[in-house]
Amino acid sequence: MIFIHHMNKPSATVPRALAAALIHHLGVMPAVILTGARQTGKGTLVQDLPGRRQLHSLDDLDVVDLARQDPQALVGGPEPIAIDEIQREPDLLLAVKRAIDKRRTPGQFLLTGSANLLLMRQVSETLAGRASYLTLWPMTRREQMGLGTCGRWQELLAAKESEWIDLLESEEPIPDDWQDLARRGGFPTPALQLQQAGDREIWFDGYVRTYLERDLQDLAAIAALPDFRRLMRAAALRLGQLVNQTELGRDVALSQPTVHRYLNLLEASYLLVRLPAYAVNRTKRLVKSPRLYWGDTGVALHLAGLAEPTGAHLENLILHDLLVWRDTRMERAELTYWRTTTGEEVDLIVETGETLLPIEIKASPRLRLQDAKHLRSFRAEYGKRCRSGLLLHTGTRTEWLTPDVLAVPWWRVV
Numbered sequence: 001m002i003f004i005h006h007m008n009k010p011s012a013t014v015p016r017a018l019a020a021a022l023i024h025h026l027g028v029m030p031a032v033i034l035t036g037a038r039q040t041g042k043g044t045l046v047q048d049l050p051g052r053r054q055l056h057s058l059d060d061l062d063v064v065d066l067a068r069q070d071p072q073a074l075v076g077g078p079e080p081i082a083i084d085e086i087q088r089e090p091d092l093l094l095a096v097k098r099a100i101d102k103r104r105t106p107g108q109f110l111l112t113g114s115a116n117l118l119l120m121r122q123v124s125e126t127l128a129g130r131a132s133y134l135t136l137w138p139m140t141r142r143e144q145m146g147l148g149t150c151g152r153w154q155e156l157l158a159a160k161e162s163e164w165i166d167l168l169e170s171e172e173p174i175p176d177d178w179q180d181l182a183r184r185g186g187f188p189t190p191a192l193q194l195q196q197a198g199d200r201e202i203w204f205d206g207y208v209r210t211y212l213e214r215d216l217q218d219l220a221a222i223a224a225l226p227d228f229r230r231l232m233r234a235a236a237l238r239l240g241q242l243v244n245q246t247e248l249g250r251d252v253a254l255s256q257p258t259v260h261r262y263l264n265l266l267e268a269s270y271l272l273v274r275l276p277a278y279a280v281n282r283t284k285r286l287v288k289s290p291r292l293y294w295g296d297t298g299v300a301l302h303l304a305g306l307a308e309p310t311g312a313h314l315e316n317l318i319l320h321d322l323l324v325w326r327d328t329r330m331e332r333a334e335l336t337y338w339r340t341t342t343g344e345e346v347d348l349i350v351e352t353g354e355t356l357l358p359i360e361i362k363a364s365p366r367l368r369l370q371d372a373k374h375l376r377s378f379r380a381e382y383g384k385r386c387r388s389g390l391l392l393h394t395g396t397r398t399e400w401l402t403p404d405v406l407a408v409p410w411w412r413v414v
Helices: 019-026 042-047 061-069 071-075 092-102 121-126 153-158 161-169 178-184 188-193 197-219 225-237 245-252 256-268 297-304 311-328 369-385
Strands: 031-035 054-057 081-084 109-113 131-135 272-275 291-294 334-339 345-352 355-361 389-393 399-402 405-409
Touching: 019 031, 019 131, 019 311, 031 042, 042 054, 042 081, 042 109, 061 071, 071 081, 071 092, 092 109, 092 121, 131 311, 153 161, 153 311, 153 345, 153 355, 161 405, 178 197, 178 297, 178 311, 188 197, 197 225, 197 256, 197 297, 225 245, 225 256, 225 291, 225 297, 245 256, 256 272, 272 311, 272 334, 291 297, 291 311, 297 311, 311 334, 311 345, 311 355, 345 369, 355 369, 369 389, 369 399, 369 405
Parallel strands: 031 109, 031 131, 054 081, 081 109, 355 389, 389 405
Antiparallel strands: 272 291, 334 345, 345 355, 399 405
């Protein structure tokens, strides 16, 4: 039996920051491709959209059979449709292309997948000029609180530095324990429904097993799953570090080309995030290698076998919130880090147009003037393009540590 769900009135679910951008894209393009890791809530977000839309899931074997035998019957109807896990049947995209070319209607197709379909050549070529792409990341802290937003990055960028403290303190304070947030991660089930650490461990173990045994096989044939899992653990233990594929391969007894391939697959699955280096060189020699983070801190902690999050996991939480913010914007934004060969380093650089916002993250409530040193070096290097630096910490005070570096509790921004 083929199950077709008709979406009418949205159900009562936790609002997502991406919802407005998704509705906007559906009003413009005939096809929108919504990607993200499995279990981020793509299906729920699609079902909660306003209007009527048929939903077909390629997890259903009957739907898969119809897609192979008579794809036109699946996509050729007059109603807008959504197809879940489209990466399972990429050949179905030819039928989608023909349907779009026959009747170009905004919002005609909403396709979801748990792989980065932009990296799949057949997808990007078949739907070129016909589709836009959006990414649903695991839930931000503010989404978990029911606010449907990410951090206050846009407000900070829009305001003058002299207004930053008043802006940040205008909101009712909502402190949080960053270590608890890192442990539960952002997938809806462990973040919202599972209260006990042991219950979350069971969920994360099942998640990783499902990924290895099923989802990964949609992207590539991996015979040596124990090798792949060893690589995952080694990558989780290197959170926040520079990516050195040769060294990583030596530690897990894999060749550098194999490590390169496995990291690409993890990134295509939205489990791994490689943060590029800010590469604009003015007067200093810069490190160019990316830094390694994970799409979800709960998964990263589980894979690494760590009970206590580290400062790198706080960095990962801030990066995750910025990824959600970046991917809900209409205007382009870049996220990088900065490091010189002499050891100066800034954890995150936000680039929008001609503006740079440097961010340093300290998993400590006690700050010293020395903590602002690298932010000030970056500002001196890039001059008028650069806004004042943000030093996010785990304390409670918001204050100008120097005239151009504002120290802020992380929970006032994220």
